[in-house]
Amino acid sequence: MNVQDPASIKATAKQLIEEYPDVNVLINNAGIIQSDDAAGVIDEDFLISTVTTNLLGPIRLTSAFIEHLKAKEEAVVINTTSILGFVPLATTAVYSATKAALHTYTLSQRYMLKDTSVKVIEIVPPWVQSNNDEPRAMPLASFIDATIKILGTDTDEVLVEEAKMFRNNPGPNENVFVTQLNDTMNSEPPKIH
Ligand SMILES: NC(=O)c1ccc[n+]([C@@H]2O[C@H](COP(=O)([O-])OP(=O)(O)OC[C@H]3O[C@@H](n4cnc5c(N)ncnc54)[C@H](OP(=O)(O)O)[C@@H]3O)[C@@H](O)[C@H]2O)c1
Secondary structure (H helix, E strand, O other): OOOOOOOHHHHOHHHHOHHHHOOOEEEEEEOOOOOOOOOOOOHHHHHHHHHHHHHHHHHHHHHHHHHHHHOOOOOOEEEOOHHHOOOHHHHHHHHHHHHHHHHHHHHHHHOOOOOOEEEEEEEOOOOOOOOOOOOOEEOOOHHHHHHHHHOOOOOEEOOHHHHHHHHHOOOOHHHHHHHHHHHHHHHHOOOOO
16 A cells, blocks of 8 residues: 555555455555755655645544444554654754644544543654664664553553653753754754665
């Protein structure tokens, strides 16, 4: 399935529900990140693909599965956002904005589904060595272990220790924190891909 393509999402959802009628979990995890320059020209293709994958994808996927999920005795929608949705990395401005948007969409979804059988969970990863060996990022195995443990609780937001300060600092003084984070990252260019 290509989550950028609404027809592909609809067809895949239909096929999955037909073949696996017991399915009661949807994990919106696909996401793409690329450097950009919010002070300059934003490439149109990059902009559309990032917003389409990271924001429209989860919205469309949930929409395609939601009636099926609501019919289950218990069901879960999990949205993967990012600490960068709370404290943006300025060199990935579009990515950070899509994750902030997915966070607020998740809050709305949770509210609208509160009287149904569908629980809405947000996973807020810190920087993880999922596809890189960046020493400043959290090792993938540790992230998975901690995440699985937290998923075993009844929390709405999965925040490993490394993610908590990013989740907790936004507020009226968030500009100070955003500046500090970005100054630190700029002093040694991040190897994010
Ligand atoms: N790694 C981090 O530091 C970090 C931090 C915060 C949040 N996150 C979030 O965690 C999630 C997973 O990230 P990751 O680090 O595991 O990234 P990754 O290793 O690059 O994996 C991204 C996944 O998304 C899938 N994908 C991308 N575009 C797609 C499309 N159009 N249709 C279907 N699948 C698509 C990829 O599938 P293919 O392999 O088939 O292309 C791949 O399985 C993302 O939402 C990311 O934003 C990651």
